[in-house]
Amino acid sequence: MSAGRRVLLVGGLVLAALGMLYGLHYAIFVEHQTLDRMGGSLTQAFVRAAERNPVEANSSVDVYAATKYDYVRQVDIHSHWIGLAMLLMVLGVVFDSVAFSQRARTWIAVALLTGSFVFPLGVILQTVSHGGALASALAILGSATVTIALVAVVWGFSRSAA
Amino acid sequence: MSTQVLSTNIAETFAPMSARRLLIFGGIALIAGGMFFGDIFAVFVLHQNGGQTGQALLAASEAASAGNPLAVEEIFQQIGGLLEDHGTKVDAHVHMTDAGYLALLLALVQPYVALASRRRKLLAGLFITGGLLLPVGIFLIHYVGTAYSPFAVIGWASVLADSAGALLIVVLIAEAYGFWKFLRRTGSGGEPELPADRTWERRTLMSGGALLILLGFVYGAWYAGADLYRHEAREAQILKSMLDAAAGGHGGTVVEVASYGSLAAERAVKIAAHSHVIEFGLLAMLLSFVQPYVSLSDRWKRRWVMMLLAGSIILPVFVLLELNLGLVAGGIADIGGLLVIVALIGMLVGVLRYAGRLDAVSGAAA
Numbered sequence: 001m002s003a004g005r006r007v008l009l010v011g012g013l014v015l016a017a018l019g020m021l022y023g024l025h026y027a028i029f030v031e032h033q034t035l036d037r038m039g040g041s042l043t044q045a046f047v048r049a050a051e052r053n054p055v056e057a058n059s060s061v062d063v064y065a066a067t068k069y070d071y072v073r074q075v076d077i078h079s080h081w082i083g084l085a086m087l088l089m090v091l092g093v094v095f096d097s098v099a100f101s102q103r104a105r106t107w108i109a110v111a112l113l114t115g116s117f118v119f120p121l122g123v124i125l126q127t128v129s130h131g132g133a134l135a136s137a138l139a140i141l142g143s144a145t146v147t148i149a150l151v152a153v154v155w156g157f158s159r160s161a162a
Numbered sequence: 163m164s165t166q167v168l169s170t171n172i173a174e175t176f177a178p179m180s181a182r183r184l185l186i187f188g189g190i191a192l193i194a195g196g197m198f199f200g201d202i203f204a205v206f207v208l209h210q211n212g213g214q215t216g217q218a219l220l221a222a223s224e225a226a227s228a229g230n231p232l233a234v235e236e237i238f239q240q241i242g243g244l245l246e247d248h249g250t251k252v253d254a255h256v257h258m259t260d261a262g263y264l265a266l267l268l269a270l271v272q273p274y275v276a277l278a279s280r281r282r283k284l285l286a287g288l289f290i291t292g293g294l295l296l297p298v299g300i301f302l303i304h305y306v307g308t309a310y311s312p313f314a315v316i317g318w319a320s321v322l323a324d325s326a327g328a329l330l331i332v333v334l335i336a337e338a339y340g341f342w343k344f345l346r347r348t349g350s351g352g353e354p355e356l357p358a359d360r361t362w363e364r365r366t367l368m369s370g371g372a373l374l375i376l377l378g379f380v381y382g383a384w385y386a387g388a389d390l391y392r393h394e395a396r397e398a399q400i401l402k403s404m405l406d407a408a409a410g411g412h413g414g415t416v417v418e419v420a421s422y423g424s425l426a427a428e429r430a431v432k433i434a435a436h437s438h439v440i441e442f443g444l445l446a447m448l449l450s451f452v453q454p455y456v457s458l459s460d461r462w463k464r465r466w467v468m469m470l471l472a473g474s475i476i477l478p479v480f481v482l483l484e485l486n487l488g489l490v491a492g493g494i495a496d497i498g499g500l501l502v503i504v505a506l507i508g509m510l511v512g513v514l515r516y517a518g519r520l521d522a523v524s525g526a527a528a
Contacts, residue, residue, distance in 0.1 A: 001274070006345065009271060013338040016264070020331045027324055032315040039245075043238040045405055046222050050231040054409035058402050065398040072394075079256075083440065086263055087375065090447045093270045093356075094368065143386075147379045154372045 002102060004109035008092030011113035012085045019081030026074055034074070038067045070127040077120040084116035084146065091153060098156030108152050115145030178521055181282035182269045182353050186452060187517075188290035189265030190510045193445065194503055196258030196297065201499045203251050209492070215244045216423045223415040226408035247304050254301040259441065261293030261330065266448040268337060272353040275340035282340070282353075285333050292329035299323030357454045363467045367450035370471045374443030378478075382436045393429050400425065431485055435478040442474030442502065449509060456512030457519060466508040473501030 001009075045060035091112065098105055119142025125135035177183065218241045225233035268289060275282060299322035306319040316324075404418035449470070456463055476498030483491040 001345070009274065009341065010338075010345070013271075013334065013341060017331060017334050017338065020327065020334065024324060024327050024331060027320070027327065028316070032320075036315065039238065039242050042401075043235060045401065046226045046234045046238065046408070047231040049223075049226040049405040049409040050229050050234050052229065052409055052411065054406055057405040057409055061398055061401045061405065064401070065394065068397075069394060079437075082260065083444075086260075086267055086444055089267045089271065090444065093451065139386075143379070143383055147376070147383065150372070150376055150379060154369070154376060157369060157372060 002096060002105065004098075004102070004105035005092050005095045007106065007109040007113055008088045008095055011109075011116070012088030012092055014085075015081055015088065015113075015116060016085035019078055019085060022081065023078040026078060030074065034067060034071050038064060038071060041067060066130065069130060073123050073127050077124040080120040080123070081116070084120070088112060088116060097160050098153055099159035100152075100156050105156075108149050108156075111145050111149040112153075115142045115147075115149060118142035119146060177353070178517075178524065179283065180353060181279070181286035182272045183517065184283065184286040184290065185265045185269035185272070186455065186513060187510075188286070188293070189262045189269060189448075190452070190506060190513065192262030192265060192290070192293050193259050194262075194506045194510065196255055196260075196262060197499060197503045197506070199251075199258065199297075200255035201496055201503065203255060204492070204496055204499070207251060208248070209489070211244055211248045212423070212427070215241060215248075216419060218244065219422065220416065220419045223404050223408050223419060226405065227411055227415065229411060243304075250300050250304045254297040256437075257300060258293070258297035261289075261296060263441075263444060263448060264330075264334075265289055265293060266452070270356065270448075270451055271337070271341065273355045274344045275337055276344035277336075277340040281336075285336055288329055289333045292326045292333065295326035296323055296330065299326055356451055359454050361453060363453045363456075363463050364450045366467055366471070367446045367453070370474075371443045371446030371448075371450065374446060374471075374474055375440050376443075378436055378440030378443060381439065385432050385436055389429075389432060393425060396425055397422070428485055431481050435482045438481065439474070439478040442470075442477070445502075445506075446470060446474060449506075452509065452513060455516045456509050457516035458508075458512040462508070463512070466505040466512075469501050469508075470505035473498045473503075473505065476501065 041060050041064040045057045045064060048054075048057035048060055092109075095105060095109065098108070100108070118138055120139075122135050122138030122140070122142055125138060126132060128135065218237055222234050222237040222241070225231075225237060265286075268286070272282065277285070299319050302319035303317060303323065306317050308315065308317040311317045311321075400418055400422045404415045404422070407415050407418065453463065456466075458466075477495050478498075480487075480491045480495035480498060484495065
């Protein structure tokens with residue numbers, strides 16, 4: 001089995017397991033509590049408005065927005081890791097049809113795997129510090145790496161079909 | 163009349179009761195089931211649920227405006243129920259479809275899993291079982307709640323879903339172990355390699371799928387850069403205006419509630435378009451491997467391929483157009499989803515025909 005296929009198949013299986021383990025951990029220990037906090041802060045905001053206390057109502061909206069910011073990204077990392085893992089495994093099966101040199105194929109596979117790991121990691125790191133530049137840079141770098149590597153794969157397929 | 167030739171080579175890759183056969187049948191069935199459920203949800207639940215949530219939010223802001231915190235709390239309990247109803251149905255749809263994708267993927271990598279045939283069959287059976295129980299558990303969360311549960315926030319349906327998810331992880335780790343054995347050459351490979359095939363159907367599904375995924379990636383990157391943060395800021399801003407008006411006790415929150423509903427709809431359709439175009443791309447690529455087992459005439463095989471790709475582009479494009487064209491676009495998007503389901507079932511029928519013919523031939527030989 002070529003090095004590129006090995007990288008994609010092993011990497012895909014590991015990434016899928018990682019995404020599922022994260023999802024299981026999240027479902028058991030985090031999700032219910034997060035949803036409760038989100039619902040609770042929004043309810044609190046309206047209750048405070050009913051009590052004619054707009055300052056506290058607004059700060060409850062801020063809590064709701066911050067919790068939702070985290071929630072969206074926590075769900076995203078689970079779905080993106082598993083989705084990208086499936087793509088890696090599919091490409092791993094047909095990777096020898098990508099008409100480039102063995103060395104180039106290995107680099108494309110490494111780029112696909114690295115980007116697939118780093119992109120969701122950057123997304124989840126955004127929850128550590130909201131709007132953090134490093135986390136956003138990682139997410140952008142990861143997604144750009146995956147997209148460029150996928151363009152290379154499509155190009156390689158088209159070269160083999162020609 | 164089928165043009166598929168039952169060559170010994172292909173037949174070996176699709177042995178009766180093999181792990182691959184179980185994963186292919188189970189995988190396609192899970193995907194078709196998950197998509198059918200998604201279509202039913204989109205037609206009969208999604209818009210109605212959104213409308214009820216909007217009405218409840220309006221009632222909550224009016225109760226706040228009237229200075230009635232008790233009524234607010236009561237209405238938010240109702241909103242929580244509506245959101246849970248919506249969320250668990252979306253999750254059931256996504257998890258059933260994705261479990262099907264993973265099952266098809268595992269069918270592809272069986273040649274590289276160096277485990278005994280009996281163990282691979284057991285793992286395949288466990289995976290399909292987990293893939294079915296996980297969405298069933300998620301679906302039941304809204305209806306079972308925390309009845310008879312010893313936990314404060316986790317009900318029995320969640321326990322079922324989490325256990326099924328754990329089962330899927332265990333199977334995946336066992337498959338990874340088999341793959342590791344294969345790489346270290348401490349065990350022989352599993353099933354024979356898939357037949358090499360360069361038919362029109364396979365090439366079209368493979369390249370069409372890759373293009374759909376690329377399209378989804380580019381759109382997702384654009385959404386994250388242009389809309390995600392803007393939407394998040396706008397949501398907080400709308401809520402604050404709504405609450406400022408309510409706290410002033412002079413009503414007039416209808417416009418804010420409507421803006422909130424529009425924002426929620428815009429966000430939902432953009433995320434749905436992104437995820438569906440990628441998922442359909444992946445599905446097309448996965449189904450390209452199944453084509454040698456589709457025992458139908460070339461004409462019908464091509465029809466299903468074209469129908470699948472057409473539905474795969476119609477659904478996300480018209481989901482996006484819902485913002486401008488409303489329910490008409492929504493209806494066309496649902497038809498797109500239906501096209502994918504019909505094509506999928508058409509291919510499944512072809513695979514069943516293939517399996518039946520193969521078993522009949524091997525039965526006669528015995």
